[in-house]
Amino acid sequence: MNMKRNMKRNLNLLLGFLLINTSAFIGISCSIQKNKNSITNNQVSNDGEEEKTRLIPNPSTNQITKKEKESSDTELIKPKINKPQENKNSIPQTKPNNKNNINNDVDRKDYSDRHLFSLEFLQNNNPYQIIKQTPSYINTLKDLNNFLKNEKINFRDYYGEYRKKELNDKFWNYTNKIGHYNNFGEDDKQKVEWYNDQVSKNGMIKQKYLDKFENKNNFEALNYNFNDLISKNPFGFLPSNLSQLFYYMNFDSIKKLFNLSNDVKNIKANFDDSNGWFELLITTTNNKNFYIKIDTNSTQNLKKDLDYYQFIYDHTFMLKMDFKRWDRNPYTWEDKIVPDFKGGTMWVVDRIVNDDEKNSDYWDLLFATNIHVFTLNKAFDRSLYFNKDSNHSDKNSWHEYVKFENNNYNMENRYNDSSQPMFWTLKTNSDKLALKYNDDQTINKWVASFEAKQYLDAPYYTPRYTVSGIKTKTVDDAKLYFEKEFDDRMVETKNGGADFVLLRLKIKKEILKYVLPALDKVIGKPEEKTWHIGVGKKEKFSPLKTQFYAGYPDYKFKGNKSTGGIISASKRYVDADDFQSLWVKYNENENKDWNSHNQKYQEYTEPFKEQNEHGMRKQVLIQHSTLWTKIDNKEDVLDSGSSGSMAIDSSFNLIGINYLHTTDSYNNTITNGINLMEGNSTYKNGFDGDLRNDIKNKLIKDKLNTIVINPKK
Structure with a gap:
């Protein structure tokens, strides 16, 4: 009898393993390209005394604050505040000064974070540090680790459909309390086994707010200036961010903040981020109610959603590059020359300061976008079509066909030489937004903005670092793309990075007003120092903080707000589609370094075009941490054309x-x-x-001064 039961159980286990676990996880590049509908699986496609008030004016006039003691020497950027008191980034060694001293016993099964910390602790830490001190985070992390070990989880194995759903549901129920995944495990092998290549909204952390209220009868009006509290709020400057702050703030701090005579019994709040108002109802132990309401008119530091979209809009435009390139049909191997284009969203980061800029006709600017937006490899990398030893009849005349073009449709060229190849930009018509997208659906003409001849020198910086503890999906991928290969397709590469590139491009001063009118108004003036976003304040991000990002999907400005999400630490199960390539100016040492594997550097030792257009490939494995944003309505997602969009938090800090x-x-x-x-x-x-x-260190090494990131001393 026992033998039969065991045989039946073993048969069921075997059948479960034979059922293939397929994850329908589709990644779509948000760049514009000829084939806009290209979709690939699990990949990035190519394509007492009077209160002293600290004011946060319109976010378009940001200023640089002093460096935090615990920060690196990275420049800190945030909206202008009078007499700023910096937040300290280090987590105190002592327990938070909260009334119940909850963190003295983190092992108890208490997952409540409500009214946990003192105001002082909250103001001296950021959301990433705050959540890691909460019982829900500490206990859930332990539970998740036990789950992964006890269930012997290996997401690389195949599970039956029922078992797969059961394990995933449990997994996401843990991650939605901590806000990150894909860096669990004690060694590389375990990290690969515990790597989950799916994403689920059920696994995303959600922000926590005070309970709402409907009635406010028999109350006493509170008189309090919120400006200083808002400016120091680690969660941001929105009404909802105040509700978050009071959710975590203990009753002793609330009592002290509002100078109440009796202890706090309850606190509730209502808010509206779109219209910019916040109201608070506090009940004390003697059953007295205290009420206050503020809005963006009465409280200067309080912001609303539109302020963030406007900030991104002022710094952003769309880029388009037209060219002819070689094309080879992968099925028939038929060769032909085709017109093509690449492009997406781009934003200005900083300005390089040159000694002769007053006498120059150009501004020297740093812009950010994705690698896959600015990739020109399909146009200029001849080795994609002909290897070095090829005898193809068109190999040597290839350069005659491949070139940049000016597409004259709905375009405006203000250059004297209209035949000069240009990169084109687009910006929608409205200076002031009325919605999270541009309500004026008409667009300006494409403007000839950047001389295309800059294309080889333009890529200034892309992240590069050694990546290990990853596994390839196939044996071929391990051999073709990775310098080091270990047992069971475990690999290592020195070319890990992010889908991020800084471009150094010069633009004629007279053209800037058509591309970035807000910058044109302040460039060269003292106000410029508070305008550029730079690289942002040094701070690890948590999706507990609100995010905004916006760009040009379908040639129209559109943004999205996310109040939660989850961070995937890195990608540990990879294939060829996880690489992106830049086409840059040839450098012998860099060529041998970047393209050392399989001696690929030999393909680029000779120029494919003229000597002054000698280029080479820099291929990057996209490995950097990814924030998956929380989207409740599918209409809010940003698709084709939005690649390269700036992402900021609700403190106007650059996050990615x-x-x-x-x-x-x-x-x-x-x-x-x-x-x-x-x-x-x-x-x-x-x-x-x-x-x-990394960016600041490169500027220092290259002895390049900028307005914000590396200013002159």
Whole structure:
């Protein structure tokens, strides 16, 4: 009898393993390209005394604050505040000064975070640090670790459909309390086994707010100036961010803040981020009610959603590059020359300061976008079509066909030489937004903005670091793309990075007003120092903080707001489609370094075109931490054309760049992927995942001064 039961159980287990676990996880590039509908699986496609008030004026006039003591030397950028009192980034060694001293016993099964911390603790830490001190985070992380171990989880194995759903549901129920995944495990092998290549809205962390109220009868009006509290709020400057702050603030701090005579018994709040108002109802132990309401008119530091979209809009435009390129049909191997274009969203980061700029006709600017937006490899990398030893009749005359073009449809060329190849830009017509997208649906003409001859020198910086603890999907991928190969397709590459590139481009001064009119008004003036976003404030991001990102999907400005999400630390199960390539000016040492594997560098030692257009490939494995944004309505997702969109938090701090539109049909989830400025994974060789520091260090090394990131001393 026992033998029969065992045989039956073993048969069921065997059948379960034979059922293939398929994840319908589709990633779509948000760049514009000839084939806009290209879709690939699990990949980035190419394509007492009177209160002293600190004011936060219109976010378009940001200023640089002093460096935090615990920060690196990265420049800190945030909206202008009078007499700023910096938040400290380090977590105190002592327990938070909260009334109940909850964190003295983190092992108890208490997952409540409500009214946990003192105001002082909250103001001296950021959301990433705050959540890691909560019982829900600490206990859930332990529970998740036990789950992964006890269930012997290996997401690389195949599970039956029922078992797959059961395990995934449990997994997401843990992650939605901590806000991150894909860096669990004690060693590389375990990290690969515990790597979940899906994304689910059920696994995303949600922001926590005070309970709402309907009636406010028999209340006493509170008299309090919120400006200073808002300016120091680690969650941001929105009405909802105040509700978050009071959710975590303990009753002692609330009593002290509002100078109440009796202890606090209850606190509730209502808010509207769209219209910009907040109201608070406090009940004390003697059953007295205290009420106050503020809005953006009465409280200058309070912001609304539109302020963030306007900030992004002022710094952003769309880029388009037209060219002819070689094309080879992958099925018939038929060769032909085809017209094509690349493009997407781009934004200005900073301005390079040159000694002779007053006498120059050009401004020297740093812009950010995705690698896959500015990739020109399909146009200029001849090795994609002819290897070095090829005898193809068109190999040597190839350069005669491939070139940039000026497409004259709905375009405006203000250059004297209209035949000069140009990169084109577009910006919608409205200076002031009325909605999260541009309500004026008409668009300006495409403007000839950047001389195309800059294309080889333009890529100034892309992240590069060593990545290990990853596994390839096929044996061929391991051999073709990775410098080091270990057992069971475990690999390592020195060319890991993010889908992020800084471009150094010069633009004629007279053209700037058509591309970035808001910058044109302040450039060269003292106000410029408070205008550029730079690389942002050094701060690891948590989706507990509100995010905004916006760009040009379908040639129209559109934005999205996310109040939650989840961070995937890195991608640990990869294939060829996870690489993106830049086409840059040839450098012998860099060529041998970047293209050393399989001696690929030999393909680029000779120019494919004229000597002054000698280029080479830099191929990057996209590995940097990704924030999957919380999208409740599928109409809010940003798709084709939005690649390269700036992403900021509700304190106007740069957090990353949008690079992907993803649909996971198995989990009924649609989301955008944001490569973060500070990674959440584990890194090697002294790199800490901080792109902000990396960028500043490069500017210092190259002796380039800028307005914000590396100003003259």
